Amino acid sequence: MAKKAIVIGAGFSGLSAATHLADMGWDVTLLEKHNQTGGRARIMEKDGFRFDMGPSWYWMPDVFETYFGWFGKKVSDYYELVRLDPSYSVFLEGNERVDLPADYQEFRKLCESLEPGVGPKLDEFLKQAAYKYKVGINEFVYKPSLSLTEFADPRLLLEVFRLDLLKSMSAHVRKFFKDERLIKIMEFPVLFLGGTAKTIPALYSLMNYADIKLGTWYPMGGMHKIAEGMTAVAVEKGVKIQLNTPVRQLEVKGGKIMAVVTDNGTFTADVIINSGDYHHCETALLPAAFRSYSDDYWNSRVMAPSSLLYYLGINKRLKNLLHHNLFFDEDFNRHAAEIYDTPRWPERPLFYASAPSLTDPSIAPEGCENMFLLIPIAPGMPDTPEIREKYYHIVMERLEQRTGQEIRPHVIVKETFAYQDFVSEYHSFKGNAYGLANTLTQTAILKPSLRSKKVSNLFHTGQLTVPGPGVPPSLISGRVVAQVVERTVR
Template identity: 50%
Template sequence: MKKKIAVIGSGFSGLSAAAYLAKAGNEVHVFEKHDQPGGRARQFKTEEGYVFDMGPSWYWMPDIIDNFFTDFGSKTTDFFELISLNPQFEMIFADDKIAVPENLDELKILFEKIEVGAGLQLEKFMKSAKFKYEVGMQDFVNKPCHSWAEFISPKIAKSALKLDLLSNFRNYVAKYFKNEKLRTLMEFPVIFLGASPKNIPALYSLMNYGGYALGTHYPVGGFYQLVLGMKQVAEKQGATFHFSNIVESINTENGSIISLTVNGNILDFDTVVASSDYHHTETLLNKMDRNYSEEYWKNRIFAPSSLIYYLGINQTLPNLKHHTLFFENDLDEHIDCIYEDKKWPEKPLFYVCCPSKTDQGVAPEGKENVFLLMPLATGINDEEAVREKYLAEMMTRLENHLGIRNLMSMIEYKRSYCVQDFISDYNAYGGNAYGLANTLGQTAVLKPKIRNKKIKNLFYTGQLTVPGPGVPPSIISGKIVSNEIINAKN
């Protein structure tokens, strides 16, 4: 039976769910509070001619993104040109820097130069990571996670030991490499998962394969091109998008949704998919209809928020790469400020993206588009004076790296984005930027459920439910929830 379905939010999980549900013949309506699709992956343009992606900038796991388009008889190349970055990124240390080459064989040579025997160890590490990637991204992440029984299969049982589900990522990396810089380089990818490497299962070495082995890419025109491509796919299937439409309440009766209140209007639907923040979605329901209490959310471990600066620089910056990671300070010290102390870091790490090094279309000629990001604890004070203090520190360190002075005087466009902005724009719990941390206690079945336990026709998708944070997992999340609805008996 075909249904009239509402999707709340047009982030990657919402776009994905809308496309699959419309393909199945349902009447799908996507409601988005902003005037454009993408959620955290929105884009904005300035009067000066700069084009800024607001969120994701690491195009990893290209095969997962390819799979989405393949499911609809398309290819990524139908929508945008994808460039493989070389180097993939540069990591800056206090006394050195490492540029990660595009080619894995070249990376092995680099590792060997830094630590004798590390080239062979990297080969072993990546062989194991590839196995985890193939099993994890095929057999693990596509499950709705209603119960652990879903994971009982001969293949998974046979693979259990090789997946390193119970060992932590830090100890796992240390078994392969002694050099601290190499360890940091290998630990870096799991920071996207929102927790310290010592609290992330070693299974997630699959991230190293999905990044370093499969490469770091960039869509010409910015990451927003992926958003536009997915929207076109969904529309081609018949989905309708409604922008500047705020869902104000989810109205229920006898254990079922009967309508949504959108911009003051009552609209009837058979099924609702919430791609919006999970906690916020629950506040649109009566308390008795919610899956989880406020106490539950207070006890979750959230991935970080971020301080972001979008900067237009009025001249070119020689020697700056597309992606640069500033790791001159101690990783654990910064992480403790996020998860333990809940305060601004005294010795922060941060990230710089300069897409104009690859794509001159995102900045005026002879100028640079610069994106600064520093991970932060959720829920902390982020007044403008504090933001500016950290901008000054990041710019000083960028100056030292580039060997130039007075970088602040070169800024002709500046916009900051932090905790309160994530709350106001995305209703993000605590101002989180990446959803729930992928700790062992918040993995798979232990994540918030994709189905409401009391309302039979309400489903949840996105980075606060399975499979977790990140662009590829969010795309998969939309597919998982659409399959649940398509295969439902009622």
């Protein structure tokens, strides 16, 4: 008889863990509280607009290809991928704007125009980043990080130093670049890791390789297409997906989960894998005696920011924007301090605006634009409708002014999502949008463990455990936990 596993949550990590286990011969049931799979990458449809609710940047296409490849499939079996060119636009202070070409030689020319003579340094920076990507993505991120001995291989220890694991991204970038605009561009990718360049280890310049060399892509139909493809593979492998099934309690006896209590009945299995918020699982689903980590532990963690999001349907086409637009036209350090050092609502926020309908007309009615705005906010900051409205006008004012067009009178759909929604929709600790920051002291073995310390048949996957936040890491996290389960429980 096949061993039984229950996976809680059908985001990318849960889908990945469930599909891997099913592929290994396990009898897998996936329990999801929402009415669709995808987790943070759910979609919202309104008046002919189809909004991706969470991730919008498709980086590291090789990780997705590898994922589908594990099951004998290809990305193109599920969605059409297009490379964006320019990759994205950065609005800088003083009315300056740079559009980053996808072609490396063109990108290099742009960098030379910002900092004459920087070309060879850029080449070297990216050569090192390519090496980090190769070792980081092929070796480090697939380690379950359950014990230091996994890293005891002398070759790997040497790599830790070669990879600049211990230095900060900020110091690393400044070794190569002097121009503040270039520094902003090179430091931008670490924002995906939930921290700032001062706290994220230089290992993650691998993200610059992902950005500049591997490119920015888009799955036609939207980011949710990834979840649709993964769901199709899961079902094909025999995973039983139960939507609208919030898990309310994990009953423990003799150090083992004996029952998973949901709104749709009670389930039993040999192994439980939680892919929802780790803190929620520990504090709301498990009895207190079986938590692996204390309140003090959680409160001392550096969480990725929360976000204030706007989903806008606009009844005209927009000009002077690209698919991805970063508004880095205010003081970055000040906004970062308002997130990490003295959490408060930002005075003059940086923000991100996406208009995916510029690439993909299928997600908006004819003649209309589908737009998404994101303002990073300190985790744990309750909001009100008035605050949401205030920030809407702050960023729209800048957006209209910088792109030279009226937008607000043309907004026919306007939905918001913020701290309270992250908590109520995903049970997200402090309303974090994408998990735990990948700071040096929260990397690998120093992250919340993917294996419970107190409950023998409970495991975790997803953005609060290894390897970290983001869509590609979540796919990898699901594979890593499935392999640990298969190795230790079977």
